[in-house]
Amino acid sequence: MENFVFGYCTKILFGRGMEDKVGAETKRHGKKVLLVYGGGSIKKSGLFDKVVKSLTNAGVEFVEFGGAQPNPRLSLVREGIKSGRGQKIDFILAVGGGSAIDTAKAIALGIPYEGDVWDFFAGKQKPQSAIKVGVILTIPAAGSESSMFSVITNETELLKCGYGNDLIRPVFAIMNPELTYTLPPYQTACGCVDIMMHTLERYFTNVTDVELTDRLCEGLLKTMVDKSGRVFENPDDYRLRAEIMWAGSISHNNLMETGRIGDFSSHDIEHEMGAIYDIAHGAGLAIVFPAWCKYVFRHNLKRFVQFAVRVMNVEQDFENPERTALEGIDRIEKLFVKMGMPVRLSQVNIGDDRWDEMASKCTKGDTKKTGNFLPLAKRDILNIFELCR
Amino acid sequence: MENFVFGYCTKILFGRGMEDKVGAETKRHGKKVLLVYGGGSIKKSGLFDKVVKSLTNAGVEFVEFGGAQPNPRLSLVREGIKSGRGQKIDFILAVGGGSAIDTAKAIALGIPYEGDVWDFFAGKQKPQSAIKVGVILTIPAAGSESSMFSVITNETELLKCGYGNDLIRPVFAIMNPELTYTLPPYQTACGCVDIMMHTLERYFTNVTDVELTDRLCEGLLKTMVDKSGRVFENPDDYRLRAEIMWAGSISHNNLMETGRIGDFSSHDIEHEMGAIYDIAHGAGLAIVFPAWCKYVFRHNLKRFVQFAVRVMNVEQDFENPERTALEGIDRIEKLFVKMGMPVRLSQVNIGDDRWDEMASKCTKGDTKKTGNFLPLAKRDILNIFELCR
Numbered sequence: 146m147e148n149f150v151f152g153y154c155t156k157i158l159f160g161r162g163m164e165d166k167v168g169a170e171t172k173r174h175g176k177k178v179l180l181v182y183g184g185g186s187i188k189k190s191g192l193f194d195k196v197v198k199s200l201t202n203a204g205v206e207f208v209e210f211g212g213a214q215p216n217p218r219l220s221l222v223r224e225g226i227k228s229g230r231g232q233k234i235d236f237i238l239a240v241g242g243g244s245a246i247d248t249a250k251a252i253a254l255g256i257p258y259e260g261d262v263w264d265f266f267a268g269k270q271k272p273q274s275a276i277k278v279g280v281i282l283t284i285p286a287a288g289s290e291s292s293m294f295s296v297i298t299n300e301t302e303l304l305k306c307g308y309g310n311d312l313i314r315p316v317f318a319i320m321n322p323e324l325t326y327t328l329p330p331y332q333t334a335c336g337c338v339d340i341m342m343h344t345l346e347r348y349f350t351n352v353t354d355v356e357l358t359d360r361l362c363e364g365l366l367k368t369m370v371d372k373s374g375r376v377f378e379n380p381d382d383y384r385l386r387a388e389i390m391w392a393g394s395i396s397h398n399n400l401m402e403t404g405r406i407g408d409f410s411s412h413d414i415e416h417e418m419g420a421i422y423d424i425a426h427g428a429g430l431a432i433v434f435p436a437w438c439k440y441v442f443r444h445n446l447k448r449f450v451q452f453a454v455r456v457m458n459v460e461q462d463f464e465n466p467e468r469t470a471l472e473g474i475d476r477i478e479k480l481f482v483k484m485g486m487p488v489r490l491s492q493v494n495i496g497d498d499r500w501d502e503m504a505s506k507c508t509k510g511d512t513k514k515t516g517n518f519l520p521l522a523k524r525d526i527l528n529i530f531e532l533c534r
Numbered sequence: 535m536e537n538f539v540f541g542y543c544t545k546i547l548f549g550r551g552m553e554d555k556v557g558a559e560t561k562r563h564g565k566k567v568l569l570v571y572g573g574g575s576i577k578k579s580g581l582f583d584k585v586v587k588s589l590t591n592a593g594v595e596f597v598e599f600g601g602a603q604p605n606p607r608l609s610l611v612r613e614g615i616k617s618g619r620g621q622k623i624d625f626i627l628a629v630g631g632g633s634a635i636d637t638a639k640a641i642a643l644g645i646p647y648e649g650d651v652w653d654f655f656a657g658k659q660k661p662q663s664a665i666k667v668g669v670i671l672t673i674p675a676a677g678s679e680s681s682m683f684s685v686i687t688n689e690t691e692l693l694k695c696g697y698g699n700d701l702i703r704p705v706f707a708i709m710n711p712e713l714t715y716t717l718p719p720y721q722t723a724c725g726c727v728d729i730m731m732h733t734l735e736r737y738f739t740n741v742t743d744v745e746l747t748d749r750l751c752e753g754l755l756k757t758m759v760d761k762s763g764r765v766f767e768n769p770d771d772y773r774l775r776a777e778i779m780w781a782g783s784i785s786h787n788n789l790m791e792t793g794r795i796g797d798f799s800s801h802d803i804e805h806e807m808g809a810i811y812d813i814a815h816g817a818g819l820a821i822v823f824p825a826w827c828k829y830v831f832r833h834n835l836k837r838f839v840q841f842a843v844r845v846m847n848v849e850q851d852f853e854n855p856e857r858t859a860l861e862g863i864d865r866i867e868k869l870f871v872k873m874g875m876p877v878r879l880s881q882v883n884i885g886d887d888r889w890d891e892m893a894s895k896c897t898k899g900d901t902k903k904t905g906n907f908l909p910l911a912k913r914d915i916l917n918i919f920e921l922c923r
Contacts, residue, residue: 146776148549153542159792160537354773357757357781364749371745384743387535391792392746400789403548403780 146354146404153398155291156317159391161383163319164195164281167238168203170317174277175236178207179229181249183241185211187283190327196240196281208232213241213248215426216298216305216419222248222262226255229276237278239315242336243287243296243426246280250295250313253278266297266306275312281319284328285390286336286427288343288397290318298420304506305420307412318394322386330377334484335427337373337389341366342430343396347407348452349518351445355405359451362401365392366456370477373484410516411437414526417503424493431486432493435478436533442470444519449473489533500530535743535793542787544680545706548780550772552708553584553670556627557592559706563666564625567596568618570638572630574600576672579716585629585670597621602630602637604815605687605694605808608652611637615644615651618665626667628704631725632676632685632815635669639684639702642667655686655695664701670708673717674779675725675816677732677786679707687809693895694809696801707783711775719766723873724816726762726778730755731819732785736796737841738907740834744794748840751790754781755845759866762873799905800826803915806892813882820875821882824867825922831859833908838862878922889919 158166171178178200187193200207210225229237229252239249253276255262264270280290289295293314296307328336348362369392376385395401414437415429442449450466453459453473462469478488487493504526507515514520521529547555560567567589576582589596599614618626618641628638642665644651653659669679678684682703685696717725737751758781765774784790803826804818831838839855842848842862851858867877876882893915896904903909910918 146549146773146780148552150545150547152545156539156541157792158539160535163537354776356760357754357777357784360753360757361750361784364753365746368746368749384535387743387793388746391535395746395750395789400784403546404776 147352147406149403151399151403152311153291153400155315155398157291157320157394158317159320161321161323163321164192164324165199167196167279167281167319168199168201168205170319171200171205171236171238171279172203174279174316175234176205177232177234177236178205179210179225179232179234179237179249179252180207181210181213181225181237181239181241181245181252183211183213183245187240190324192240192281192283192324207238208234213245215244216423217244217248217251217296219263219297219299219301222251222255222297225252226262229256235276237276238281239278240281240283242282242284243289246278246287246289246315247295247297249278250289251297252276253313254295254310263299266299266308272310272312275310278313278315279317280315282390283324284332284336285325285393286339288340288393290315290320291394292397293399294397296416303420305416307416320390320394322383322390325386325390326381328380330380330485332425333376333380334373334486335425336393337369337376337484338427338431338481338486340389340393340396341369341373342411342434344401345434346409346412347402347405349408349448350405351518352405358401358403358405363455365396365401368392370456370480374480377484406517408516408518410518410521413507413515414503414529417507418495421499421503422493422495424495428487428493431481432488432490432533433529435474435481435488436529438474438477439532440525440529441519442474443467446470490530491534497530497534500527504530536741536795538792540788540792541700542680542789544704544787546680546709546783547706548709550710550712552710553581553713554588556585556668556670556708557588557590557594559708560589560594560625560627560668561592563668563705564623565594566621566623566625567594568599568614568621568623568626568638568641569596570599570602570614570626570628570630570634570641572600572602572634576629579713581629581670581672581713596627597623602634604633605812606633606637606640606685608686608688608690611640611644611651611686614641618645624665626665627670628667629670629672631671631673632678635667635676635678635704636684636686638667639678640686641665642702643684643699652688655688655697661699661701664699667702667704668706669704671779672713673721673725674714674782675728677729677782679704679709680783681786682788683786685805692809694805696805709779709783711772711779714775714779715770717769719769719874721814722765722769723762723875724814725782726758726765726873727816727820727870727875729778729782729785730758730762731800731823733790734823735798735801736791736794738797738837739794740907741794747790747792747794752844754785754790757781759845759869763869766873795906797905797907799907799910802896802904803892803918806896807884810888810892811882811884813884817876817882820870821877821879821922822918824863824870824877825918827863827866828921829914829918830908831863832856835859879919880923886919886923889916893919
């Protein structure tokens with residue numbers, strides 16, 4: 146087990162009707178709020194009105210800032226920073242999924258910073274402070290509601306970069322599973338894949354003697370394997386939506402990483418795809434991950450056998466561990482298919498014409514390997530693309 | 535699944551050498567520290583000198599306050615409050631196990647309060663503020679290093695009461711598994727039982743559709759069942775000590791309770807035993823819990839079958855679920871025996887002469903049932919005592 150520092154200060158308010166508490170929670174932190182949201186579905190669903198009522202009742206002023214979209218754009222972040230400064234806002238409330246939240250977090254970093262906010266994402270600067278962020282979650286997926294991360298796409302340079310800092314971990318996250326009933330099946334599936342992936346990227350580690358976190362990861366994954374395969378037929382089943390929503394937070398709040406070193410190369414590869422092709426993050430991961438597994442599993446066969454047996458319920462073939470491992474990989478790929486996810490690049494119209502560009506960017510021009518389980522050079526990433534052609 | 539609010543703000547610094555960071559961490563919160571510890575083992579081990587050096591290097595003043603002991607006493611808490619006020623301390627650092635930490639937390643509540651600190655434990659008052667507490671943990675057991683709870687014994691009235699409030703959740707907890715190598719086997723075993731019990735008391739719930747937390751609980755319990763049975767032969771095995779230490783925190787930071795309603799009647803009964811007999815908390819729990827299981831398992835047989843199969847690795851007898859459940863209970867009792875724990879009252883010289891008094895106090899004179907899984911009246915508690923006579 147590795148040394149670690151772990152802190153997790155987001156106050157979670159989980160369950161039916163919790164959105165009505167947003168005014169009271171916000172009031173603890175600010176008086177004038179930038180209200181960040183996405184495409185407007187929160188207006189159709191009536192959530193927006195509820196939020197406005199709760200904020201108003203609490204005596205909190207707000208400024209609307211809509212338009213956040215998947216693979217959230219740097220240009221919108223810059224706009225938000227300008228608007229937030231102009232309006233002298235002292236708190237940011239994101240209502241939506243990972244895109245709204247990540248946009249809000251990036252604005253929170255940018256407002257008190259004199260330079261360009263991209264400096265943080267490009268690794269050029271470290272922030273000294275940030276505006277506090279609160280969240281009402283409507284799409285369980287990114288885990289951004291209680292994570293320290295924000296992922297932003299620089300659409301001019303075709304770069305998608307993540308940045309993590311405890312300064313932008315939301316101070317509260319309101320989660321009502323009922324708010325997720327209306328998510329379309331495809332978006333639900335993308336979210337479920339992302340949730341599983343945040344744990345899978347940590348599960349595949351070379352660090353030994355991490356049984357407790359292994360078992361916590363396995364418990365979360367088993368739950369998600371079951372619920373992800375059933376939620377499409379039962380979109381308004383509170384029991385399924387609630388397990389998925391809570392798993393989404395725990396999967397990415399760093400608990401599952403305590404004492405271990407995660408991999409995250411599937412995420413890194415997908416970020417390159419998302420920067421160019423603008424496909425849904427979860428769909429990209431569903432394509433990359435099974436291929437990654439097939440490419441790396443021999444590197445640490447025991448771990449893939451453990452995954453197959455403990456998570457995917459494969460009966461162990463003691464004479465043939467490779468067969469056991471491959472059966473586990475096959476089952477997760479089949480689960481993704483059952484969920485309606487693509488598992489090949491061709492299914493999302495990604496040809497091989499820009500593989501080289503993506504593999505190159507992912508490895509800084511083949512100068513830096515990505516991932517930790519089996520660090521991948523440019524050649525390896527091309528091989529992985531081949532496996533999910 | 536039930537609605538819940540969950541927040542967990544303790545910064546965990548886990549691993550070898552982390553105690554050297556105590557000065558820097560303390561300095562973020564205070565300038566003059568009350569240093570609360572137990573019987574002096576930290577002086578023999580050299581830990582005290584390390585702490586003094588780190589505090590001094592960080593420019594933090596401190597006032598020593600030793601003498602905390604198991605079933606921590608109200609009289610010592612009152613002394614600490616007096617001393618802390620006189621010395622104008624602005625932070626409390628507990629170095630030790632649950633007793634030192636719970637003493638520190640109670641002092642933290644008492645210093646800013648004009649009345650008597652017992653008011654909080656007796657449920658007569660709610661605190662408005664508290665001095666911040668930090669921890670260096672040397673005995674994994676109580677989970678107090680990141681919990682919101684303090685349990686104090688009023689030795690005049692023979693009452694042992696717990697009180698929980700986020701105000702007293704430690705702001706940091708330093709955990710170096712190496713500091714636990716020298717714990718004697720009996721104390722190690724008591725700690726392991728306590729850690730398991732914090733999850734078991736939450737695992738046995740009547741709330742349905744809590745699969746994620748079920749599986750997290752099961753993962754923690756499986757890990758503890760394995761490590762608890764092995765640590766005595768390998769007291770200086772970092773791998774075992776580390777898993778136990780981290781499990782101790784997660785077991786009692788409320789994560790395992792999210793969405794469910796715990797029971798805690800075994801704890802309640804043990805507190806009555808501890809108030810009169812001053813036996814080790816973990817030993818008392820090892821006696822009460824298997825008897826509690828035998829008394830209540832038919833109330834929700836499915837849950838006890840699940841426990842037997844998923845935690846205690848019992849092969850399910852589909853024709854005879856009672857047999858499966860009882861085998862699970864038998865295995866945990868046998869594990870406690872293997873660990874050197876008592877499992878009968880006679881083993882710790884508790885005769886039946888004060889059963890009535892304890893059962894009566896536990897149920898407020900038979901006016902209030904204890905626990906949630908199967909609420910217990912006075913008669914039930916007497917029956918449980920009979921089962922562990």
